[in-house]
Amino acid sequence: MMNPYTASLFFNQDALADFEKQIRVFKYKRQKVFVLLDDHTRHYCWPLIRSYFIEIQNDTILIEIPHGEENKNLDQLHSIWKQLTKADAGRDAVLINLGGGVITDLGGFAAASYKRGITTIHFPTTLLAMADAALGGKTGIDFDGYKNHIGVFYQPLKVYVLTDFLKTLPERQWKSGLGELIKYGFLTMKGLKPLENFSFSVNQQLQKAIIEAAQFKLNVVAEDPTEIGMRKILNFGHTIGHAFESFAMSKRQTLMHGEAVAAGIAAELYLSVRLKGLKINVLEDYVSFYHRHFEPFKIVTSDITTLLDIISHDKKNRGRELLMVCIESNKKPVFDVTVEPEQLRECLIWYSELF
Ligand SMILES: NC(=O)c1ccc[n+]([C@@H]2O[C@H](COP(=O)([O-])OP(=O)(O)OC[C@H]3O[C@@H](n4cnc5c(N)ncnc54)[C@H](O)[C@@H]3O)[C@@H](O)[C@H]2O)c1
Numbered sequence: 001m002m003n004p005y006t007a008s009l010f011f012n013q014d015a016l017a018d019f020e021k022q023i024r025v026f027k028y029k030r031q032k033v034f035v036l037l038d039d040h041t042r043h044y045c046w047p048l049i050r051s052y053f054i055e056i057q058n059d060t061i062l063i064e065i066p067h068g069e070e071n072k073n074l075d076q077l078h079s080i081w082k083q084l085t086k087a088d089a090g091r092d093a094v095l096i097n098l099g100g101g102v103i104t105d106l107g108g109f110a111a112a113s114y115k116r117g118i119t120t121i122h123f124p125t126t127l128l129a130m131a132d133a134a135l136g137g138k139t140g141i142d143f144d145g146y147k148n149h150i151g152v153f154y155q156p157l158k159v160y161v162l163t164d165f166l167k168t169l170p171e172r173q174w175k176s177g178l179g180e181l182i183k184y185g186f187l188t189m190k191g192l193k194p195l196e197n198f199s200f201s202v203n204q205q206l207q208k209a210i211i212e213a214a215q216f217k218l219n220v221v222a223e224d225p226t227e228i229g230m231r232k233i234l235n236f237g238h239t240i241g242h243a244f245e246s247f248a249m250s251k252r253q254t255l256m257h258g259e260a261v262a263a264g265i266a267a268e269l270y271l272s273v274r275l276k277g278l279k280i281n282v283l284e285d286y287v288s289f290y291h292r293h294f295e296p297f298k299i300v301t302s303d304i305t306t307l308l309d310i311i312s313h314d315k316k317n318r319g320r321e322l323l324m325v326c327i328e329s330n331k332k333p334v335f336d337v338t339v340e341p342e343q344l345r346e347c348l349i350w351y352s353e354l355f
Contacts, residue, residue: 005218008158009135011211015160019052022121022158026056031119032093033060034084036107038067041099044168045125049098061087065106072102072142074150080110094119097156100126100173101133101257105151108139112154122156125165127177128258131184131213134159136221136234153226161210163202172256174200175294179258182265182289183237184213189331191282192289232335235316236325237265240347243310244297255297263297266290267351268324271339274347277329287354296355304348311344 010018026033033056037046042064053060063083065076084093095118097107104122111120124134140151166174178198185194194209217234224231241257241264248255269286272278290296299307317323318336322344326337 003219003222005135005155005222006215008156009161009214009218010158011161011207012163015162016052018158019049019160023052023056026059026094029092030059032087032089033096034063034087034089034093035060035096035098036063036065036080036103036110037098038065038071038103040067041103041125045098045123045165048162048164049123065103067102069102069142072106074141074143076106077110077113077141080107081114084110084114089114089118091115091118094121096121096123097134098123098125099129100124101129104129104134104156105139105148106141108137108154108156109141109151112139112152117154120154120156122159123165124159124161126169126173127166127210128173128180129177130161130163130166131177131210132180132217134161135214135217137225159214161214163207163210166202171200172259175262176256176258178293179237179241179256179261179265181209181213182262183234184209184216186265186269186327186331187233187236187333188212188216189333191331192285195289198293230335232316233325233333235335236327236333237261237268239311239314239316239322239324240264240267240307242314243307244299246310247299247303247307248297259294259297262290262294263351266354267347268326270347270350271324271337271343272326272328274343275337275339276326276334278327278331279329282327282331291355298355299348299352301349301352304345304352307348308341308344312341 063080065071095107095111097104108120111118122134124130137153137155139154140148143149185191220231241261244263245255245260266287269283273280273283322339323336324339325333325335327333
C-alpha cells in the first residue's frame, strides 16, 4: 500500500509542478491562502516562489513574524489566529508555512487549532527542516521555558522541498541541519557514507541525502504516527544532545539544535559500543568527522553531575529508568535501551576527555 506521507512529499522540479496545480485548485475553489514567514524567509525565500501566487494574488495574505526560536510562542500563535480571524479565514482557508522548523512547527500548530483545523502546506527552507522538522506532523510551541511543551500531531497536505532555498542559509544553520542528516545516515544503516564529501553547498549528493532522510522519516512515521514504538528511533543522538542543548542554554552559550545532536551522537555511539557491541572504528570515524565539520562542544568533569540530572528528567525515560537509542553491532538502530546511571557517567567522562 502507498504510504500517504511519502506521497505528499515533493522535491525541486516535481514540487514546483505540483504546486502549480495546487494553486489552480485554490483558485478554482476560491480559497484564501495565507503564507506564514519570518523576516529572513520573507527576504530570502519568498522571492523564489512569489511568481506562483500571481494568479491568486488577491486572495493571498502574508503573515510575517520575527525570526528565531524565542518567537515559537503563544504570543505569535495568538497573533496568527488574530490575523486569520481579521481576514475572515474560513474552514477552507489554507496556511502555507515558508521557513525553518520554527515556522513549520508554529504554523502547523496554528493551522491545526484554527477552526478545528485548516489545510496546511510546508515549504521548509533550512536543511534541518527539509530533512526533519517539516515532516511527520509534530507541531507546537515552546511554553513557560519548556521546549515544544504545547502541541499536537497534525499532518500537512503537502511538503515541498526546494533545495535552492539553501543557497542563502548561514553556515551555522547548515551545521545544524548536518546534525540531523548524520542521524539519518546511522538510522538507514549507511553511517557517514551519504555525507562523505559534505561541503555546505547544494549538490547532487546533498539532495540525495535529504531525500533519503525525508523518506526514511516518513516511512517510520507511517508505521508509528504518535511515537509509541518504532518512531522512538528518530531520537538517536537526541537524549544526550538535548541535555547538551539545555546545558549550553543555561550557560548562555549558543549551540544550535543540530550541533547538539551531532555531539549527542558521539556520546550515544560510545554507549552503543559499550552496550551493544558496535565496532569501535565506527565511533572513531565519527569522532574524526565531527571534529572536521563542527566546533566541538566541550564539557568538563564538573559539568557531569548537572548533565546527568538533566538526562534523568528526559521525557523519553520510563519512570526512573534511563532509555536511549543505540546502534547495534550489525548497524541496526534499537530503541528503549536501558542505560545505568554509572554507564552514562562513564560515557560523559569519555566525552569530556575527547576535546
Ligand atoms: N516538528 C519536528 O518534528 C521537529 C524536528 C526537529 C526540529 N524541530 C524544531 O525546529 C526548530 C528549529 O528549526 P530550524 O533549525 O530550521 O530553525 P529556524 O526555523 O529558527 O531557522 C533558522 C534561521 O534561519 C533563517 N532562515 C530560514 N531559512 C533560510 C534561508 N533559506 N536563507 C536564510 N535564512 C534562512 C530563519 O529565519 C532563522 O533565523 C526548533 O524549534 C525545533 O524544535 C521540529
